[in-house]
Amino acid sequence: MRCSRSIEALLTALAVIALAGCTLQPPKPWEKGDLARASMRFDADPLETKLTQHIYQSKEGAGGGGTVGGGGCGCN
Amino acid sequence: MASVHEIHLCGTDRAHAERAAHDAIADVKRIEAKYSRYRDDSITSAINRAAGYEAVAIDDETASLLRYADRCHALSNGSFDITSGVLRRVWDFKRQPPRVPSQDEIDALRPLIGWQHVEWSDDHVRLPERGMELDFGGIGKEYAADRAATICRERGIAHALVNLGGDVRAIGSRADGSPWRIGIRHPRNADATIATITLDDEAVATSGDYERYFELDGCRYCHLLDPRTGMPADHWQSASVVAPLAILAGSYATIAMLACDRAPAFLRAQRVRFLLVDKEGAQIASH
Amino acid sequence: MAATSGATFAATRTESPKASSERSAALILAALALPGILPAAALAQSAPDERVIALRYYDYRDWQPGVDRMSVKSPSLYAFVPLSDSLTVEGSLVYDSVSGASPLYHDAVSGASGRGIGDYRSAADAKVTKYFGGSSLAVGAAYSHEQDYISRAASVEWRTWSDDRNRTYAIGFGAAKDRINAVEGVNAPVLDQPRETYDYLLGITQVLDAASVVESSVTWSDGRGYFSDPYKLHDARPNHRRIFAWLTHYNRYFAAPGATLQLGYRYLDDSFGDRSHMLEASWVQALPYGLTLTPTIRYLTQAAAHFYRDPPFPQGFVPGGLYTADERLSAFGAVTLGLRVAKELPHRLTIDVAFNAYRQRGDWRLGGDGSPGLAKLSARWIEFGLAKRF
Numbered sequence: 169m170r171c172s173r174s175i176e177a178l179l180t181a182l183a184v185i186a187l188a189g190c191t192l193q194p195p196k197p198w199e200k201g202d203l204a205r206a207s208m209r210f211d212a213d214p215l216e217t218k219l220t221q222h223i224y225q226s227k228e229g230a231g232g233g234g235t236v237g238g239g240g241c242g243c244n
Numbered sequence: 245m246a247s248v249h250e251i252h253l254c255g256t257d258r259a260h261a262e263r264a265a266h267d268a269i270a271d272v273k274r275i276e277a278k279y280s281r282y283r284d285d286s287i288t289s290a291i292n293r294a295a296g297y298e299a300v301a302i303d304d305e306t307a308s309l310l311r312y313a314d315r316c317h318a319l320s321n322g323s324f325d326i327t328s329g330v331l332r333r334v335w336d337f338k339r340q341p342p343r344v345p346s347q348d349e350i351d352a353l354r355p356l357i358g359w360q361h362v363e364w365s366d367d368h369v370r371l372p373e374r375g376m377e378l379d380f381g382g383i384g385k386e387y388a389a390d391r392a393a394t395i396c397r398e399r400g401i402a403h404a405l406v407n408l409g410g411d412v413r414a415i416g417s418r419a420d421g422s423p424w425r426i427g428i429r430h431p432r433n434a435d436a437t438i439a440t441i442t443l444d445d446e447a448v449a450t451s452g453d454y455e456r457y458f459e460l461d462g463c464r465y466c467h468l469l470d471p472r473t474g475m476p477a478d479h480w481q482s483a484s485v486v487a488p489l490a491i492l493a494g495s496y497a498t499i500a501m502l503a504c505d506r507a508p509a510f511l512r513a514q515r516v517r518f519l520l521v522d523k524e525g526a527q528i529a530s531h
Numbered sequence: 532m533a534a535t536s537g538a539t540f541a542a543t544r545t546e547s548p549k550a551s552s553e554r555s556a557a558l559i560l561a562a563l564a565l566p567g568i569l570p571a572a573a574l575a576q577s578a579p580d581e582r583v584i585a586l587r588y589y590d591y592r593d594w595q596p597g598v599d600r601m602s603v604k605s606p607s608l609y610a611f612v613p614l615s616d617s618l619t620v621e622g623s624l625v626y627d628s629v630s631g632a633s634p635l636y637h638d639a640v641s642g643a644s645g646r647g648i649g650d651y652r653s654a655a656d657a658k659v660t661k662y663f664g665g666s667s668l669a670v671g672a673a674y675s676h677e678q679d680y681i682s683r684a685a686s687v688e689w690r691t692w693s694d695d696r697n698r699t700y701a702i703g704f705g706a707a708k709d710r711i712n713a714v715e716g717v718n719a720p721v722l723d724q725p726r727e728t729y730d731y732l733l734g735i736t737q738v739l740d741a742a743s744v745v746e747s748s749v750t751w752s753d754g755r756g757y758f759s760d761p762y763k764l765h766d767a768r769p770n771h772r773r774i775f776a777w778l779t780h781y782n783r784y785f786a787a788p789g790a791t792l793q794l795g796y797r798y799l800d801d802s803f804g805d806r807s808h809m810l811e812a813s814w815v816q817a818l819p820y821g822l823t824l825t826p827t828i829r830y831l832t833q834a835a836a837h838f839y840r841d842p843p844f845p846q847g848f849v850p851g852g853l854y855t856a857d858e859r860l861s862a863f864g865a866v867t868l869g870l871r872v873a874k875e876l877p878h879r880l881t882i883d884v885a886f887n888a889y890r891q892r893g894d895w896r897l898g899g900d901g902s903p904g905l906a907k908l909s910a911r912w913i914e915f916g917l918a919k920r921f
Contacts, residue, residue, distance in 0.1 A: 193739075193740045193741075194695060194697040194738055194739075194740070195697070195738060195740055195741035202741060202742050202784040202786070203738060203741070203742075203744060203784075205784060205791065207782070207784070207791035207793070207815040207817075207823070208744060208782045208784055208791055209782075210736070210744075210746045210780050210782070213585070213916070213918075214609065214621070214623070215585055215587050215607055215609040215623055215916075216587060216914070216916065218623070218625075219587065219589055219605065219607060219625065219914075222625075223589075223591060223910075223912060224831075226859075227593075227859060227865070227889070227891065227908070227910065228807070228831060228833060228859060228865065229801060229803065229805030229807060229833050229836065229859050229860050230774050230776075230799055230801040230803070230805055230807070231799075232750070232752070232774075232776060233748070233750050233776030233777070233778040233797050233799060234732075234734075234748050234750065234776070234778040234797075235686075235703075235705075235730075235732070235750070236686045236688065236703040236704060236705030236730035236731070236732045236750065237671055237673065237684045237685055237686025237687075237703075237704075237705025237706065237707065237730060
């Protein structure tokens, strides 16, 4: 079933994060210099992310993920 | 802070760099004015004037520095003590001919030394004895270097070097990606270096017995005084330490100078890079 | 008073290593607590204090063997402005101008000659973010307009982070109201057809160590209304579509080569049946003189929608039933190869150029047969970007 598959995926996601949580060595603030690099950010170029996502949405079945309220377009 | 101060900025346009440098220098001057014990209008002077009397109100910045000094005092088992400046009353490094104070003279100052006696909180500080003094000289310059670095970085400077009298804080690497290369001064020859260390987003500070000292009967007496004995440090000629912040590098170097033969173990426990030069001029490095 | 000689000094140092290391940590924490020691960038999630203006231009083209299909030229503008220490506003404008024929989708043409593509699309969005001590609230709105399609959307997203700022949680809600007006559709005019979509998001960002960070989110989307393609003959899709997406990104910095590895995975489950897995990887390599080179590879494999029928028409077509021959809902695999070059210039300007090549093929699908009879669709897009910070 679609629904149970979704839940299964969600549980997998949580398990991966929880597992990561057990072995973490969270850095101290002064060790975060590398994390502040633009290449390490997930939102470094919002415009590029949005436009590229739009291209894939016009070519592939269902797209998106990771954002809410982007609105639809006539391309699907 | 009558020594060489310089800020190198690279990989950016001139006007932008000048603005960042201007802001950084203004902040260094602000800290110098605020904490100098030579200025009557500094917070240090206000606290020292009130010694033995009332508590003095302090701001967050001063409280943070006191907290830092407190942690240094604890880590060093009392050798790093911002009340030890009163020892300068009997140790005069400019006096001619030089003389070593008597044990009685040193003992007379003992009631005025001891951070553990200072009453302090987040908003007030009080020195309990008349004649006690606080001295931020051991941390103020390094704190200023770290702040100057942050100011440059927040203005988008990715590659810079802040040098406040030999305490050097690097922002990033050099513009071409290679680390900064800093020479370590020869403790007995001001024009020579004994080693080169690399810095990438780190700081280096050196504490040495050559900054202010006198020699008498073949012994060197330097300005780094141990508050617990009242005597100068005499185990190392110099201690250079690389740490993430200039203020840490400076404190580690000072503590190492006063830690005698335990200095290498102390520095290894802090997981920092270091270079110690002992009485005979032999070098001990972290690796 | 403390010790009076060097000998007692040594004796006082017989403490446990644990006590000593706690003192070491206490000193470092006190140093970091000094005002102005940590750059604002290290305090992730506080309101950013620099303004950004970015221009980006996409030149997109796709084709099938022997036939040029569509080309889109798309200039866009993005701005980010902090209004105060705790309030930021950002927004973007995009304009697509479309030319050329529309995709044929199949080798065997069945009368569905593709839609009459609107020759433009304009879109605007804006977002205001308010930062509180340990959390932020963002409210956004988006609008896009095509000849035959109007979309209005709103969103709200709340983020909160741990005291050490190593973990962030996000909760989001979005709603979109779309309207379709295809006067020239082959399925008879489609007038004023509505579509409403609600999106829900749960996300977590976790700093793993000093050089790696992971972000994972799940999104549910629940849409009701008109989902068919008015320009495709006999196209009839369900009027209810639920999408579940699990998206994970992992970034890791390697100091020695001065590079960042960016990995992404997306699992997507659609009530239409076109389930997909997407994997992508980028290597962001810093080079001397402010240059950055970023090769990217992306792979997608998707199943066909349960009402998708392979050509030729009327294979599998039941009058009155659900039906689509849209290639986007077929089973295929797709690969993108991309290369980006960016350079930092004086005056805090950054420019970048990117080239991306994309190809879909039925037999590139993983773990199942692809839909047969599909022409190999290829696309490429070139990007030019310019960003100024101040």
